[in-house]
Amino acid sequence: MTMLRRALVALGVAGALAAALRLRGSGGVPPQGGGWRELSGPDLR
Amino acid sequence: MRIAVLGLGAVGARAARQLASSDGVDAVVLRDPRPDLVAEVSASLGAIAVAEGSAADAPPDADAVVLASPAGHHAEAALELLERDIPVVSVSDATDDVDRLLDLGPLADARGLTLVVGAAFSPGLTCVLARHAAGEFDRVDEIHVAKAGTGGPACARQHHRALAQPAVDWRDGGWQRRPSGSGRELCWFPDPVGGADCYRAAVADSLLLVNAFPGVQRVTARVAANRRDRLSARLPMLRPPHPEGGVGAVRVEVRGRRGDLRGVRVLGAMDRPAVAAGAVAAAAAVLAARGELARTGAAGLAELVEPVPFLAELAHRGVKAAVFEGAAAQA
Numbered sequence: 056m057t058m059l060r061r062a063l064v065a066l067g068v069a070g071a072l073a074a075a076l077r078l079r080g081s082g083g084v085p086p087q088g089g090g091w092r093e094l095s096g097p098d099l100r
Numbered sequence: 101m102r103i104a105v106l107g108l109g110a111v112g113a114r115a116a117r118q119l120a121s122s123d124g125v126d127a128v129v130l131r132d133p134r135p136d137l138v139a140e141v142s143a144s145l146g147a148i149a150v151a152e153g154s155a156a157d158a159p160p161d162a163d164a165v166v167l168a169s170p171a172g173h174h175a176e177a178a179l180e181l182l183e184r185d186i187p188v189v190s191v192s193d194a195t196d197d198v199d200r201l202l203d204l205g206p207l208a209d210a211r212g213l214t215l216v217v218g219a220a221f222s223p224g225l226t227c228v229l230a231r232h233a234a235g236e237f238d239r240v241d242e243i244h245v246a247k248a249g250t251g252g253p254a255c256a257r258q259h260h261r262a263l264a265q266p267a268v269d270w271r272d273g274g275w276q277r278r279p280s281g282s283g284r285e286l287c288w289f290p291d292p293v294g295g296a297d298c299y300r301a302a303v304a305d306s307l308l309l310v311n312a313f314p315g316v317q318r319v320t321a322r323v324a325a326n327r328r329d330r331l332s333a334r335l336p337m338l339r340p341p342h343p344e345g346g347v348g349a350v351r352v353e354v355r356g357r358r359g360d361l362r363g364v365r366v367l368g369a370m371d372r373p374a375v376a377a378g379a380v381a382a383a384a385a386v387l388a389a390r391g392e393l394a395r396t397g398a399a400g401l402a403e404l405v406e407p408v409p410f411l412a413e414l415a416h417r418g419v420k421a422a423v424f425e426g427a428a429a430q431a
Binding site for chain 1: 290291367368408411412415420421422423424425426
């Protein structure tokens with residue numbers, strides 16, 4: 056019975072950890088340079 | 101020209117307004133199950149509007165029809181219109197709708213008609229941006245699309261559904277089903293949207309882009325979402341959707357080769373999604389009514405329009421595209 060309870064607790068903790076990591080994701084890196092320029096004039100001819 | 105708009109939600113009403121101010125459009129036929137909405141939009145458009153409400157059973161008398169009703173039954177409506185030889189422009193971004201609309205391609209082709217599929221913000225403007233960016237390359241290897249923001253309530257519901265259904269990515273010549281909400285990527289959209297975490301979702305851009313770029317190796321589509329969106333995606337919506345979302349944006353990254361060189365080009369646009377979608381649908385409908393689309397059959401805008409004049413037309417309508425310039429364009 057104790058073993059079963061421990062197994063269930065371990066599964067629960069693992070599930071919660073996996074869900075938290077999945078929600079958090081692994082992050083990303085924003086652009087270090089450059090920027091947006093509107094397309095106009097010669098770009099659209 | 102006489103162009104009908106079926107469905108007067110956030111996108112349909114904007115499309116109707118855009119059509120009313122388009123050269124060569126003499127009448128804009130308005131239909132929606134909500135008579136008060138028909139009366140309101142009709143009053144705002146003036147004499148050019150022909151309010152038909154939802155009472156009329158027969159398809160509208162029009163040179164082209166914009167299907168702007170909520171996603172879900174666009175294929176049935178398009179079939180009925182194609183059988184009466186009316187070109188159709190659908191704004192649906194639901195993968196089921198887009199799949200079934202593309203299946204109507206042979207019928208449209210046989211009748212010499214064009215069925216424009218996914219003529220909205222994403223897909224729609226994204227397809228045109230992808231085609232424009234692809235002009236830089238001899239060969240396109242990868243296309244990655246991301247969208248931030250939603251339009252009206254129907255768009256918000258579709259966004260919610262898209263985060264619960266499996267996403268499809270095109271990889272090495274085949275479709276791969278991926279869990280929605282996975283594949284987090286920080287995408288940098290045009291200002292003022294800026295950076296947003298984007299995730300896989302059941303969005304239709306990939307379905308249209310793979311057809312438009314034969315030989316492409318990878319096509320992915322993501323939507324910006326927060327933790328609450330992802331946590332609650334498989335539940336009913338926790339609160340009613342807003343009447344209209346704020347400013348949204350799209351970003352299209354195209355990777356390809358020119359000669360021996362590999363390159364990346366990133367294009368984007370920022371606007372209220374419903375406003376941009378209305379402008380795209382209206383511009384596509386005018387071309388469809390004039391018979392000026394590139395071919396018959398069912399396809400997305402990447403296959404049907406010349407990107408530069410189309411983007412110039414959108415700029416004239418107030419929807420501006422942008423290019424990301426800088427060493428870290430792929431970030």
